[in-house]
Amino acid sequence: MRTSITSAARRTALAATAVVGLTLSGLAVAPADAAPAAGAHGHGHVSVARSCAVPSHVGYMACNALRVTSGTPLKAHATGARSTSAAPAAAVSGFGPADIQSAYNLASAAASSGAGQTVAIVDAQDDPNAETDLATYRSQFGLPACTSANGCFSKVDENGGTNYPSADSGWAGEISLDLDMVSATCPNCNILLVEANTASTDDLGTAVNQAVTLGAKFVSNSYGGSESADETNADSQYYNHPGVAITASAGDSGYGVEYPAASPYVTSVGGTSLTADSSARGWSESVWGGTSGDGTGSGCSAYEAKPTWQTDSGCGNRTVADVSAVADPATGVAVYDTYGASGWQVYGGTSASSPIIASVYALAGTPGANTTPASDPYANTSALNDVTSGTNGDCGGSYLCTAGSGYDGPTGLGTPNGTAAFVG
Numbered sequence: 001m002r003t004s005i006t007s008a009a010r011r012t013a014l015a016a017t018a019v020v021g022l023t024l025s026g027l028a029v030a031p032a033d034a035a036p037a038a039g040a041h042g043h044g045h046v047s048v049a050r051s052c053a054v055p056s057h058v059g060y061m062a063c064n065a066l067r068v069t070s071g072t073p074l075k076a077h078a079t080g081a082r083s084t085s086a087a088p089a090a091a092v093s094g095f096g097p098a099d100i101q102s103a104y105n106l107a108s109a110a111a112s113s114g115a116g117q118t119v120a121i122v123d124a125q126d127d128p129n130a131e132t133d134l135a136t137y138r139s140q141f142g143l144p145a146c147t148s149a150n151g152c153f154s155k156v157d158e159n160g161g162t163n164y165p166s167a168d169s170g171w172a173g174e175i176s177l178d179l180d181m182v183s184a185t186c187p188n189c190n191i192l193l194v195e196a197n198t199a200s201t202d203d204l205g206t207a208v209n210q211a212v213t214l215g216a217k218f219v220s221n222s223y224g225g226s227e228s229a230d231e232t233n234a235d236s237q238y239y240n241h242p243g244v245a246i247t248a249s250a251g252d253s254g255y256g257v258e259y260p261a262a263s264p265y266v267t268s269v270g271g272t273s274l275t276a277d278s279s280a281r282g283w284s285e286s287v288w289g290g291t292s293g294d295g296t297g298s299g300c301s302a303y304e305a306k307p308t309w310q311t312d313s314g315c316g317n318r319t320v321a322d323v324s325a326v327a328d329p330a331t332g333v334a335v336y337d338t339y340g341a342s343g344w345q346v347y348g349g350t351s352a353s354s355p356i357i358a359s360v361y362a363l364a365g366t367p368g369a370n371t372t373p374a375s376d377p378y379a380n381t382s383a384l385n386d387v388t389s390g391t392n393g394d395c396g397g398s399y400l401c402t403a404g405s406g407y408d409g410p411t412g413l414g415t416p417n418g419t420a421a422f423v424g
Helices: 007-018 097-103 130-140 170-184 199-213 231-239 350-364 373-379
Strands: 048-049 066-071 118-124 153-157 190-196 217-220 223-226 245-248 266-278 281-285 299-305 317-320 324-327 333-337 343-348
Touching: 007 281, 097 170, 118 170, 118 199, 118 350, 130 153, 130 170, 170 190, 170 231, 170 333, 170 343, 170 350, 190 199, 199 217, 199 231, 217 350, 223 245, 231 299, 245 350, 245 373, 266 350, 266 373, 324 350, 343 350
Parallel strands: 118 190, 118 217, 153 190, 217 245, 245 266, 266 324
Antiparallel strands: 048 066, 066 343, 266 281, 299 317, 333 343
16 A cells, blocks of 8 residues: 655655656656555545646646556445446446436436537547547446437547647546546536647647637536736636636645636636445535645635635635535546556546536536626535535645635535536
8 A cells, every 4th residue: 555645745756757757748747657646535545646747837737637546446336226327337446427426416317417518628638549438438337329420529629620639648547537527427418528739728728718619618627737927818818708617627736726726717626535325415525635735726816816706705816616526536436548548447636526517517507698607606505515524735724725614615615416506
């Protein structure tokens, strides 16, 4: 079993890996097992590897996907009464569609749920096996086929064409995780994968704009980088799309703020540890995190003004996060990936929670024109599961890193309890 390491030591190791592994894209991507982050928190221990190493240049992003490399993640498929999948899930580790839908009270299996909606996934680099891997995942769990042939799945480059960027195994794992989480949460949604040429803010932002141009009303961004003084310019260029629900993962390095999660135009998505239990809900959640440095991101933005709909008093600027969903690798999700991996994997990270929340928005229906969907959960907090325990780091015990009743940084207003909190 790999033991925990300090946040500083882990970040130093990641930075070294980034410098050695620098690619032409401007982002260093570690091999699957080269940059392990130890001990996901909450339920037992697993060892994980980051799919993407930290960026080596300002203005570049890393994906927030963590792949389990050893240990035994918690699995809830034994609670057979919850399973609605036609295909046997027992052979696959990690939470599957029936678990996600049960935990968040989603009527996703109904034929009308999400039908006609398109959830866009924005990632860097190419996953050549994206469609075939997606088909295997959906077949395993008895979900309807989602292919380019039937019009459900489409893949484009950041300019809307088929001149795909170079393939990358780290980002391919991220892409598989994203596509599978949309499938798990909204099986009837169409899926648009937009692949940015590099992991730069400009290329990823261009891909976001392309997703909106192609008609997506829901766009998930499972990546992040350090905040910078010019991020407000990126807000106006890439993320300010009224009437479009744009989600962004809060990060996987514990207490601290990433961009674009800090943008007031996106729904910032934190992460939880998710456990099946004997409560009326059937599930319980706590903050994904601890004191060793890994866990969901949160905190007070250094540059972004506070949106009018956010009213917490301990941060004068934009506070991260808004809402949350499962992200702890120790309570991770099943993913199928064959580009750089060998098939079935268990993943965590806020790269899991961002596409889940984007898909819940899709289940809730098309956002109103000229609205800011990030504000929607603040108008109906009773339709969320309040997460009241856990911490993701050291902030003097304040709500910015410690869960409590009502709003807190690591989990925001809570996790979905149906779709009512995501209706504009």
